[in-house]
Amino acid sequence: MKKHPAFHRTELLSGEAAVKKLAATRVILFGVGGVGSWCAEALIRSGVGHLTIVDNDVICVTNINRQLQATAKNVGKSKVLALQERLLEIHPDADINALQKVYNQETREEFNLSSYDYVIDAIDSLSHKVDLIASAMESGAKLFSAMGAANKLDATTIRVDSIWKSQGCRLAKFVRKRLRSRGVSGDCLCVYSEELLPAFEAVKAACGSAQCFCPKQLDDEGCEIPSDVWCHQKAQINGSMVHITGAFGFNLAGLVVQDVVRNSGVSEG
Numbered sequence: 001m002k003k004h005p006a007f008h009r010t011e012l013l014s015g016e017a018a019v020k021k022l023a024a025t026r027v028i029l030f031g032v033g034g035v036g037s038w039c040a041e042a043l044i045r046s047g048v049g050h051l052t053i054v055d056n057d058v059i060c061v062t063n064i065n066r067q068l069q070a071t072a073k074n075v076g077k078s079k080v081l082a083l084q085e086r087l088l089e090i091h092p093d094a095d096i097n098a099l100q101k102v103y104n105q106e107t108r109e110e111f112n113l114s115s116y117d118y119v120i121d122a123i124d125s126l127s128h129k130v131d132l133i134a135s136a137m138e139s140g141a142k143l144f145s146a147m148g149a150a151n152k153l154d155a156t157t158i159r160v161d162s163i164w165k166s167q168g169c170r171l172a173k174f175v176r177k178r179l180r181s182r183g184v185s186g187d188c189l190c191v192y193s194e195e196l197l198p199a200f201e202a203v204k205a206a207c208g209s210a211q212c213f214c215p216k217q218l219d220d221e222g223c224e225i226p227s228d229v230w231c232h233q234k235a236q237i238n239g240s241m242v243h244i245t246g247a248f249g250f251n252l253a254g255l256v257v258q259d260v261v262r263n264s265g266v267s268e269g
Contacts, residue, residue: 007047018264023049029120036122037068038249050095056102066242113139121145130178137186147172147192149248150238157195168194191251
């Protein structure tokens, strides 16, 4: 990929070698919701040249408060396709592959994780997240994972540490338990928060109920297409806000960028 003036400020900070290495870096990102969408944009604005984004969901009106590609005019559209369109407006020369698929135990073989330099996990589903973490650890790619970003308001409590050392995050606790039960002993850095706020009991979640706001997907004849709507599968719907989910996503992207800069021979000061 030729040198691009959009990344001149990046070059002033990290050097030409790092910019070239970022352009050659291959990343696959699973989940482009409140965390993953901001991670994707940060990666592209940092000059990552090859990004695959994976998510089978469509945009819901309740996504607008925290997801980058969610706007009033694109409710019902594919999250990955809407995000791909935006990312290509930022960096038209980037290789951005949008896969509207779900990652799970049945589809894992469709993703050749070893062909990427970095795997980023921003999946909500616990079982799918654990399977991705385990598979990524075996793939040879470097893995970065997001833990729970819901029920939080204080961005100063966000931390980055080993998945085995994270504290105060219920999701991380469940992830570790399941990894141990599978005999997984590998490690990865994760973004997590030590804060846990109780749900606001005065307001009941419409998501996943009969009053759910999720858009219906229709075929050419107007018949509803069965879809994997995450909120209907969750035991509890938690509140979340953009200054937290965005900070999680930026931290994930920063882990990739810092690693690439270090490996390009530039010392961080």
